[in-house]
Amino acid sequence: MSFWRPAIQSLHLGLERFRRNINRNRRIQSILIEGEECNEVELLGKGAFGTVVLVRAKNHSEKQFAVKILSTRRNQTFSATEVYFLRLLPPHENIIRMIEMIKTPDFYQVVLEYATEGTLSDKLVENVPMKAKIAQYFFKHLIEGLSCIHEHGIMHNDIKPDNLLITRQGDKEILKISDFGLSMLFRSDKSERILHYINGTDAYNAPEMYSRSFRGPPIDIWAAGIVLIVMLTTKEPWSKAVRTNRSYLYWIVGEQGIWEHIDDFSLDFIKTILQFDPAIRAAIPTIKQSPWYRHDFNTAS
Structure with missing residues (x-):
């Protein structure tokens, strides 16, 4: 019997691993x-x-x-x-x-x-940019959600179209921020702390994240600006906001890029958000008071 014991134990171990694998994928x-x-x-x-x-x-x-x-x-x-x-x-x-x-x-x-309409990514048709009034509509929802998140001392840390859900309520579509698995507290006991841990998604990460010392809210604001560019062009403007990235360098020095397809009114607004220096990057109160944010795109410009 002792001869078979190792084989039997090995069989039991294999069956247990199989059971766990089934449960894991069930x-x-x-x-x-x-x-x-x-x-x-x-x-x-x-x-x-x-x-x-x-x-x-x-x-x-x-x-x-x-x-x-x-x-x-x-x-x-x-x-x-x-x-x-x-x-x-x-x-x-x-x-x-x-x-x-x-x-x-x-x-x-x-x-x-349940978000009935899927993600914001699902709304983006390749090479068919959103009209400015639709992009503004969803962008306002994003800013309202971020405003609530930041008021509670939370940085989302992974704002991107895949993490923004759309649901239908009556005849309206509502954007909802989801996926908080990478979120962090940037404020506790009314005291803000400097963050040092990099995660998120490179194409939406703000440049100061790569210095490993940054504040929370400007990170989400930067990502929201990238989302707005994606809505207006269907493409991410660069793969990573570092100076060795040619597309990002073009943005810094004012050369042309995917953003050349965005109207001047919208682009001027985006430039206030995608500021390299987070100290002068538009904060949520400034964004809400901006001409672009308050503009009625249903009327003639």
Whole structure:
């Protein structure tokens, strides 16, 4: 019997690993949300940090939720951060709402409101830029959401079209900021602290992030400016805001780039946001008072 014991132990170990792998990749068959049984409808997305599925109430088909499944073992810090900041933030029209969180030994199941229209990226058709009035409409939603986030001492740290959801409410589309897994507190006890840890997405990161010493709010403002360029051109202006990047260098010295396709009125506004020096970069109060932000694009210029 002792001869077979190592082989049997090895078999049991293999079966256990197989079971864990199945559990790790399993999606939701049924889940209880707000006292109602809900069933999975479809897979909405899958990334490095987890899976998002659409579920629908069994007895009320109009009730739909997005459930983000985050591993409690892999990327534990990311998962805990996402849940922490979603709980910390108050309800706001332009921030995705967490309805509840269900914790199992292996997963966080984060129940979110379902954004019916997908992401801002889904709204962007290649080589078909948004009209200025539509870009302004979504940009205002983004700034309102960021204003709430910053008021609570939080830096989102990964603003980009993939993390901006669109949902329909009546005849209107509403932009909602989501994905708080990389967020950080930049203020606590009314005292602001300087940040040093680089993450986010290079194409949307502000240049001071690469100096490893920066304030929180100007980082999100810079990223919002990049999002506005993407809405108006369908393209990111550069891959990284460093002087060794030719496209970014062209921006600094005033040469032409993808931004040459943006009207002068909008481009002048963007330049106040994409300032190299965060001390003179437009802050949210300045942005809200700017002529571009307050302009009615439904009227003739």
